[in-house]
Amino acid sequence: MPVRPAVISAVLVVAVLTAGLTVAETQATAGVLQWTLLVVGLAMIGSIAVRYRSPRVFAVLAVLGPLVSPVATYLPLVGVFVIATRRRAVETLPVLALAVGTAAVTLYRNVPDGPTVLVLLGGAVAFQAISVTAGLLTGIRRAMVDDLRERLARAEAERAVREEQARADERRRIAGEMHDRLGHRLSLLSVHAGALALRGDLPARTVRETARVLRDTTHRAMEDLRTIVQVLHEPTGDVPDEVDDLGAVEELVAEARAVGADVRLRSTALLTVSPPGRPLAGVVHRVVREGLTNAARHAPGARVEVALDGRPGRDLTVTVTSGPSAAGPTPEGAGTGLVGLRERVETLAGGTLTHGPTPSGHLLRAVLPWREETG
Template identity: 45%
Template sequence: MTSAAVSEHSWLLPGTLTAPTARARRTLRDWFVDSLCFLAAFGWAVVAWDNSLSAEPAMAMNVGPSWLNEVDFLASLVLCGALWVRRRWPVGLALASLPLALFTVSGDVALLIILFTVSVHRPFPVAASMFGVHLLAIPIYLWLRHDPVMSLWLTVGWILLCLGAVLAWGMFVRARRQLVVSLRERAHRAEAEQQLRVTQARQLERTRIAREMHDVLAHRISLLSLHAGALEFRPDASPEEVARAAGVIRGSAHAALRDLREVIGVLRAETGVAEGAEPERPQPTLVDVPTLISESRAAGVRVSFVEEVADQVELPPRVGRSVYRIVQEGLTNARKHAPGVVVDVRLTGRQGDGLTVEIRNPWPVGVAGQGVGSPAARSGTDIPGAGTGLVGVAERVGLAGGRLEYGRDAGGHFRLAAWLPWPA
């Protein structure tokens, strides 16, 4: 079925209108089918007319006065011409041809084609009613056109068989067209849904990369702020200390710019990465946690690190990356809100039991509130934060199927603990 034909018959789907809202242009296939129908109806009309002129009435196809045969032939020509508009007004044409069905023999094929069109283009109740109305014309037709050879009951049976076959065939064609249109619509819907899923996966991937970069930049910028604050409040520092701090600031700034440039390149790409693919950068895992601890210690943060993780080689990369981000966020929060305290980092777990990450630091003295205070604020060196770090950690742990706990414990420490599943 061509696209134009599909648009023409799309109103046949269940639950839609009973008539097309816009008439589609007749296709080449429609012209071919209509021409065949016209030729078949006209050929039958010529054969019936020629038979009515037979010299032997017993061999004629119908019996009746001669003037009726002439009117019959003219009526058949009208019905043949009406076949060209049968697609637009099938019900109206079936009703208009009802008076001709009382006596016509030459137009029988044209009448059957009109009724077939009704059964194809209209629901079953409408088609059945049209066939029922034409059945009412059978008694008058048999009275005017009784067959001298075939018995009455055989004639009635033959007429009923022809009408029933046309109705069944038309309903079959209608059901098949509905099925084709439904399958085509389903295919288009599936394609649209697939494109939507790809778009959503791309957006989710970009959001995930942005969340990764929030953790990365927050960590590096906190290091920058810490070293810059040391230079600001230690003007009497030795040249070696100043050079070392400046080197750390320069390295952290270059690393932050590199990471930011790469993530902006990914976010600006017209075609995102495939669904389920890992981001290009960064991809730290559990083995990179010691390096992260070393960077914090070099920045002056006192960190106590304990690692009791068995079978690290078997740890899934996604879990390892989540562990890295959790530790990174914990150290960043400690530098922001509790500078100068000792931060305890502990990693424990094994395959099948899961992996536990625990970060603990003393609650700052003289600071109240629900979150971790910032005694450095009194000196003007506090590091501003967006307040979304722990929210991002909670989302990350939730997506991994783990558990997260954070807040002030009974011992007066701020505790950030997460458990991540590690399948056996």
């Protein structure tokens, strides 16, 4: 039993026993039956320690205690208190009525003066009412404490669910980011492998250079794949090489040119004077990478133009246009890259994304709000 309930039980036992002994002293105790009833009364007082294990049984025995032994005269106060803490009128009212009846019988049996009996009975009823009120208030307080504990436990559980959901969302975001990078690398590999397959008259130096690019791109693709696997197992990780400025866009274009793609980058001079920083530069990088990946996958050999235009306080427009494919039909992608890109552009940056075929090829355009503080 915890220390605090044990201490409270001991205090109640001592208080009820002390008050009961003062009553028992006024009555003669002789014979085996009287001593037996005294022992029974002491046992009933001792049952205070287990009053909450069977509160209804204890309450009934407690209110009947004065009929058994005078030492249990004040035990009904504990009984009605315990039953009142349950806050059930169907239980409390019968026990209270039984306690008042027990008090009336006890007083009538031991006090010969009628007016005195009425006065003492009124006092007993008042004490019983105070005990019931205290029990009700205690029950209300316990219910409030239990409710607060339940709310706290529920809040902790909800917080844990939110944290787990946030980790899962971050894991999916990182995996999607690395998926797009890997798709970009594989598209470059496809372009190079296709060039080698179609051109049998390439000089040995060009073949060696192409093989070197294929090796380097494959190595980077493998690094991206390992990063995806690591992220799926360790959701606390983050995407490496976070984009800080538009220099990463120039690197993307240079990388595409290195594998033989016909890519042109056109941007206004203002972007050089006042380039956007995080997170806008990262979104621009994502749009350009998706555009180059789609162009390499669906229009290999076609000319691609990347255009950047805008100024702080207005919009930054990113446009990737590609011509029709010169190599015939190409396999369709899953479209997950554009889905993730739309979420990034519209949800994270608050912009708009449009894409689709044009009379001369394909168009991918993102219009991104460029706030002053991002510059």
